Amino acid sequence: MNTQLKLRVAEKKAIAEGIVLLELISCDGADLPAFTAGSHLQIELPGGHSRAYSLCNDPAERHRYQLAVNLDAASRGGSRAVHEAIHAGDTVEAREPNNLFALEESAPHSVLFAGGIGITPMLSMVRRLQALGSRWELHYSTRSASRCAFLDELTTGELAKQSRLYFDDGARLDIRKALAATQEGTHLYVCGPAGFIDAVLGAAKNLGWSEERLHSERFSAHPVEASGNQAFKLVLERSGLTLDVPADRSVMSVLLEAGIDLPFSCEQGVCGTCITDVLEGRPDHRDQCLDEGMRQQCFTPCCSRSLDGLLRIDL
Ligand code: FES
DSSP: OOOEEEEEEEEEEEEETTEEEEEEEETTSOOOOOOOTTOEEEEEETTTEEEEEEBOSOTTOOSOEEEEEEOOTTOSSHHHHHHHHOOTTOEEEEEOOBOSSOOOTTOSEEEEEEEGGGHHHHHHHHHHHHHHTOEEEEEEEESOGGGOTTHHHHHSSTTGGGEEEEETTSSOOOHHHHHHTOOTTOEEEEEESHHHHHHHHHHHHHTTOOGGGEEEEESSOOOOOOTTOOOEEEEETTTTEEEEEOTTSOHHHHHHHTTOOOOOSSSSSSSOTTOEEEEESOEEOOOSSOOHHHHTTEEOTTTOEESSSEEEEOO
16 A cells, blocks of 8 residues: 655755756655655645656665656646745655666666656666666766756766766767667666657667667657547446446546546556556556556556456456
8 A cells, every 4th residue: 555645845946947856855754665766756736736756866865755847848737836836845745656667676787868857767776776886877868958957966976977968959869879889688778758768769679679678767658549449347346336438538537537536647657656456357558657567467547448348447
């Protein structure tokens, strides 16, 4: 069960153009629940928005969580609430950190690609890899130095030697060249805008990288073709309800209308907040956060559907 946390905003500061860093601590001074590199924190924001943001501090730290949030021009309210309605001293509620972008810590070498604010999970990952004494290299691409979060950490100090920074208005990232320099068994991690992720994964696949060595985390989903959607029956095992999911409605909207309290955030199959166990039936998975193992057991009701006429779920 995921515990609800009450956190205090200890600090909020601008760290690059359009990007603020939040430092969150426990309200009672106790240690925070531990997290692993690549984890995200689901926080409740003013205005009723619930959003998941990657933790960017060292996973060894128990006294704070750090999040860096970019003000998204197309914000649906989340990043704007962080920038404009949250202040140092405020209290926010959050769920315990969750990880859908975990490091393969036994890999002999890791190569990490970050585009823009996609640097956030990478920063906790490279801190972890550094602590393990592992071999790693980071390729971080932003529009300009002024929009580059964590510029100091990545250009001076212990992380600088393995970090390469690229700016659209200067030296640009050559993905194929960066990949060509890696070695057998290297695992690849990429986070950033969809086009950036697709370019990195596409280049790796063209070079023969196997799927199990490729790891990505998206901020938003690919558009999904919905014209072939079929209606189906949804059985809620614990609630004892059977609901009709019409072809033009999501499972999530049907659940919410029926008064089922299910946490959600991105509504695009990206964040993993709504993951629910499947007891019977074959889900039509449309998420971008579950791996094949998880897809055998659960689905994301915000975007996924059923391949058959009936789906029984653990709600
Ligand atoms: Fe984000 Fe469903 S709400 S995956």
